Structures are given as C-alpha cells and as structure tokens.
Amino acid sequence: MKPLGEVAGASLAERVQAAVETAAHHAEAVDREGRFPLEAIEALREARLLGFAVPPELGGEGAGLAEIAPICTALGAACASTAMVFAMHHICLANLLDCGMESAWHRELMNRAATDQLLFASSTTEAGVGGDLRQSICAVEADGERFNLAKAAPVISYGEETDAIFATARRDPEAPSSDQVLCVLLRDQYELERVSTWDALGMRGTCSHGFRFKAAAPTEQILPKPFADIAAESMIAASHILWSSVWCGVAADAMARAQAFVIAEARKSPGTPPASATKLAEAYARFRTIEAAIADGLTRWAAMRAAPERAATVSFSLAMNALKVSVSTTALQVVEDALMICGLQGYKNSGPYGLGRHLRDIHSARLMISNDRIMAGAGQMMLIQRPAAARRA
Amino acid sequence: MMEKIRELIVAHAGLPQGAEAIADDTDLYRAGMKSFASVQLMLALEETFEIEFPEEMLNRATFRSAGAIARAVEALSPGSMAA
Ligand SMILES: Cc1cc2nc3c(=O)[nH]c(=O)nc-3n(C[C@H](O)[C@H](O)[C@H](O)COP(=O)(O)OP(=O)(O)OC[C@H]3O[C@@H](n4cnc5c(N)ncnc54)[C@H](O)[C@@H]3O)c2cc1C
Numbered sequence: 100m101k102p103l104g105e106v107a108g109a110s111l112a113e114r115v116q117a118a119v120e121t122a123a124h125h126a127e128a129v130d131r132e133g134r135f136p137l138e139a140i141e142a143l144r145e146a147r148l149l150g151f152a153v154p155p156e157l158g159g160e161g162a163g164l165a166e167i168a169p170i171c172t173a174l175g176a177a178c179a180s181t182a183m184v185f186a187m188h189h190i191c192l193a194n195l196l197d198c199g200m201e202s203a204w205h206r207e208l209m210n211r212a213a214t215d216q217l218l219f220a221s222s223t224t225e226a227g228v229g230g231d232l233r234q235s236i237c238a239v240e241a242d243g244e245r246f247n248l249a250k251a252a253p254v255i256s257y258g259e260e261t262d263a264i265f266a267t268a269r270r271d272p273e274a275p276s277s278d279q280v281l282c283v284l285l286r287d288q289y290e291l292e293r294v295s296t297w298d299a300l301g302m303r304g305t306c307s308h309g310f311r312f313k314a315a316a317p318t319e320q321i322l323p324k325p326f327a328d329i330a331a332e333s334m335i336a337a338s339h340i341l342w343s344s345v346w347c348g349v350a351a352d353a354m355a356r357a358q359a360f361v362i363a364e365a366r367k368s369p370g371t372p373p374a375s376a377t378k379l380a381e382a383y384a385r386f387r388t389i390e391a392a393i394a395d396g397l398t399r400w401a402a403m404r405a406a407p408e409r410a411a412t413v414s415f416s417l418a419m420n421a422l423k424v425s426v427s428t429t430a431l432q433v434v435e436d437a438l439m440i441c442g443l444q445g446y447k448n449s450g451p452y453g454l455g456r457h458l459r460d461i462h463s464a465r466l467m468i469s470n471d472r473i474m475a476g477a478g479q480m481m482l483i484q485r486p487a488a489a490r491r492a
Numbered sequence: 493m494m495e496k497i498r499e500l501i502v503a504h505a506g507l508p509q510g511a512e513a514i515a516d517d518t519d520l521y522r523a524g525m526k527s528f529a530s531v532q533l534m535l536a537l538e539e540t541f542e543i544e545f546p547e548e549m550l551n552r553a554t555f556r557s558a559g560a561i562a563r564a565v566e567a568l569s570p571g572s573m574a575a
Binding site: 233234270274275276277278325327328331408410411412413414476479480482483484485 | 508523524527528531547548550553
C-alpha cells in the first residue's frame with residue numbers, strides 16, 4: 100500500500116516542496132508585475148495538489164483542512180498570492196464536499212477537479228452589499244431546467260484564470276436578500292466583462308479584478324443546500340482557517356528574515372548579544388499565538404464536522420470569527436516587528452531581509468471581509484452565547 | 493403557546509409578510525429572517541417563556557420555523573404545556 104500523500108513516487112513533503120520552490124522563485128515578478136502566479140499554480144497541478152481534498156472514490160486523496168492548512172502556510176511563506184489562490188480554491192472544494200456528495204453533477208465536477216486538476220474561484224462580494232457574505236442583490240432567474248445569473252462583482256480573484264466560479268445569489272427574483280444559494284458555473288457557461296483592474300497595494304498576484312459576470316447553466320448546478328447553511332457549516336470556517344494559514348506563512352517568512360538578521364548581527368559582534376534578540380523573542384511569542392489559534396481552529400472544525408448533527412453552534416461561529424480577526428491582526432504585528440528588527444535592511448525592496456512585499460500582502464488580511472464587519476456580527480452573537488458562569492439560575 | 497410564538501415572530505423576525513403568511517413549517521430564513529433578527533427573536537423567546545437555550549440548541553435549525561421553535565420551547569419547559 101502506498102503511503103498517504105504519495106503520488107508517482109514522490110512523498111507529500113516533496114510534492115509541496117516542489118510547488119513552494121516554484122512559488123518562491125517567481126514571487127517577486129508576480130508581485131512587481133501584478134500578474135497571476137501561473138508557474139506556481141502549474142507546479143501545484145503537476146504535484147496533483149489541486150485535487151488533494153477530493154474524496155478517493157472520486158479520484159482525489161480525501162485530504163482535510165488539517166492537511167491543507169500547512170500547505171497554505173508553506174506557500175504563504177514563499178508567495179502569498181499563490182497561497183491565497185490555493186486557499187480560495189480549497190474553500191470552494193470544501194463547499195462541494197459539504198453538500199455536493201449527493202448530487203450527481205457535483206460529484207462529477209469533483210471527479211474532474213481531481214483528474215483534470217481544475218481551479219475554482221468564488222464570487223460572493225457584490226456591488227451594493229460589499230463584504231456582507233449573507234446578502235445578495237442578484238438572483239437566480241430560472242426558466243425550466245436552466246437559469247440565468249447576472250452579477251456586478253467588484254472582486255473575483257483570478258476570475259480570468261479559473262475553470263469555474265462559485266457565485267452566491269438570491270434563490271429567485273422574489274426571494275429576500277438573505278435567502279441565497281451557491282451556483283457553480285463553468286468557464287464556458289459565463290462571460291466576464293472586466294470593469295476594474297486589480298492594481299492593489301499587495302496580494303497583487305491574485306488578480307482580483309472587478310467584473311460584470313453573466314452566466315447561463317442548468318439548475319442542477321446550484322448546490323442543494325441553502326447558502327446560509329453552507330456558510331455556517333463550511334464556507335466561513337474553511338475561509339477563516341485557510342486564510343489564517345496563508346497569513347501565518349507570511350508572518351513565518353518575516354520571522355525567518357528577522358531571525359537571520361539577528362543571527363548575522365550576533366556573528367558580527369561575538370560576546371555582545373544583539374539588542375534586537377529580545378525584540379525577536381517578543382515577535383516569536385506573538386507568532387506562536389498565530390500557530391496556536393490555527394491549531395485550535397482545526398480542532399474545533401474537526402469536532403463540528405464529526406458531530407452527528409454537524410450543526411454549527413453560535414460558539415463555533417464565534418470561535419471561527421475570533422480566529423480570523425486575531426490572526427489577521429497579529430500577523431500584521433509580527434511583520435511590523437520584523438521590520439523594526441531588520442531596520443533599513445527590511446525597508447529596502449531587495450536583499451535577503453526585505454519585508455516590503457510581506458508588509459503590503461499582510462495588510463490585506465484585516466480587510467478581507469473587514470474585521471469591523473466581522474466583529475459587528477460577532478457582537479450580535481455574543482448576546483446569545485453565554486458562558487456557563489453567566490447563565491441565569 | 494403557538495399563538496405567542498407567532499406573535500414574537502411577527503414582532504422580531506423582520507419578515508416582509510404578515511402573521512397570516514407564517515405557517516408552522518414556513519422556513520423563516522427563506523422568508524427573510526436575517527441573523528440580527530434571529531438574535532432578537534431568540535432573546536424575546538427566552539424572556540417570554542422564561543427559558544434559556546443551551547449551547548447545543550443555538551444553531552440555525554432550532555429557529556428555522558414556528559414549529560421548530562415550539563418543539564424547542566416545549567423541550568426546555570417541561571411543566572409549561574398549558575402556557
Ligand atoms: C486579496 C483579496 C482577495 C479577494 N478575493 C475575493 C474573491 O475572490 N471573491 C469575492 O467575492 N471577494 C473577494 N474579496 C473581497 C472580500 O471578500 C471582501 O468582500 C472585501 O474585502 C470587502 O471590501 P470592502 O472593504 O470594500 O467592503 P465592505 O465590507 O462594504 O466594507 C467597507 C467598509 O465598511 C466598514 N464596515 C462594513 N460593515 C461594517 C459593520 N457592520 N460595522 C462596522 N464597520 C463596517 C468596514 O470597516 C470597511 O471599512 C477579496 C479581497 C481581498 C483583499
């Protein structure tokens with residue numbers, strides 16, 4: 100029996116390493132030119148990692164978030180854009196796994212995702228609702244067995260490079276804004292008209308352009324579960340865990356640069372410990388809380404998915420929101436700590452201690468579904484979640 | 493109890509349609525209840541029926557319909573069948 104993760108004689112670690120090296124090699128050009136990390140995604144395809152999460156009976160390896168998260172972190176340390184593409188692709192797969200197993204069309208799509216190494220993207224953000232995942236303006240307009248969908252999408256990462264787009268929409272033109280479904284549209288079923296270009300501070304390789312999105316497809320491609328439940332039971336948790344893993348990678352590489360800088364300083368003046376060593380230890384303490392938060396998130400996720408009811412409770416949702424908000428904030432602090440440690444060597448765009456790309460990339464973390472918005476929602480949930488001590492007699 | 497629950501739904505769930513449109517099994521989320529409204533409804537239910545929803549019941553399924561809410565309230569207040 101071949102060991103888990105082995106493909107064509109290569110171990111999982113070797114497969115990941117090959118993709119990480121390619122991502123690192125092109126990271127600067129991807130950032131500078133604001134272009135899609137084509138080589139790295141191709142390397143992930145070659146390593147058969149785009150179908151990693153697909154169940155074995157459908158041609159994949161059945162990897163869970165616990166196996167995918169460390170890959171996001173390893174890629175994030177090399178090229179944050181590549182890592183985010185990989186993460187977002189696997190968030191789409193998590194949605195398929197959550198509720199597509201009973202649908203013949205979605206099973207077939209998962210099969211193709213593994214055999215053809217398809218890439219998936221998502222469109223939740225909509226002009227007029229912003230980052231409010233749980234509201235749509237656009238609606239599924241069904242006519243018999245087919246439907247049309249038109250969405251004003253201010254950001255669809257790698258919309259032009261993906262093989263399919265997972266788009267939220269109201270169930271029908273009469274449905275209230277919160278009664279949403281998730282539709283899967285294949286490349287030859289939609290048109291994308293680019294209305295804005297992603298020339299952003301960081302995460303430049305995600306090519307998150309704005310589009311007018313128009314699609315027509317059979318209704319069987321709409322995922323069978325209400326989007327509200329998909330969001331609560333897979334999408335939000337998978338997003339927050341995998342995004343956090345990407346940001347953890349960015350912080351890890353900043354830490355590594357700062358540590359290399361301090362070690363070089365120590366070598367220069369043997370006998371006197373460099374002042375920056377203390378700062379490095381402080382940064383490391385912060386960094387450890389990121390890793391611990393992700394590990395906790397993965398444990399809670401596994402428990403939720405294993406529970407017979409599989410229903411996400413308020414405490415689960417609060418924990419997932421706290422994960423995203425705390426990691427996005429702490430990772431930025433760690434990169435800033437690293438900058439203070441490396442000083443000008445970190446501020447310069449070239450050289451082994453350069454942190455400009457890390458700093459620009461990590462600044463997206465708090466905005467990617469605004470922490471303010473997430474905390475406003477969490478504040479509501481706090482009203483109904485009660486720790487045992489606060490319960491009425 | 494059903495009547496009271498229906499009243500609370502009308503007052504708190506923020507649905508566009510009136511009480512007549514809410515059958516016992518009407519999916520309140522599909523009818524337009526958003527998460528903020530579901531929090532308000534839950535607080536009102538706790539206040540009115542003097543109950544406390546335990547952690548494991550704090551999920552979307554518990555508040556999906558008037559019928560589901562009635563079953564939850566009943567389960568939490570064994571002596572209050574006549575309420
Ligand atoms: C790198 C990257 C890639 C992305 N890729 C995709 C993608 O592939 N597909 C996709 O659909 N989306 C994508 N997004 C968009 C993302 O999911 C969010 O929708 C987006 O970041 C929110 O943008 P916004 O700040 O303009 O909007 P809003 O959410 O409207 O926020 C605007 C402002 O209002 C404030 N605000 C909003 N609500 C509240 C509240 N309740 N309380 C207090 N303040 C509030 C926020 O602080 C924010 O400053 C991506 C974003 C990034 C950064």
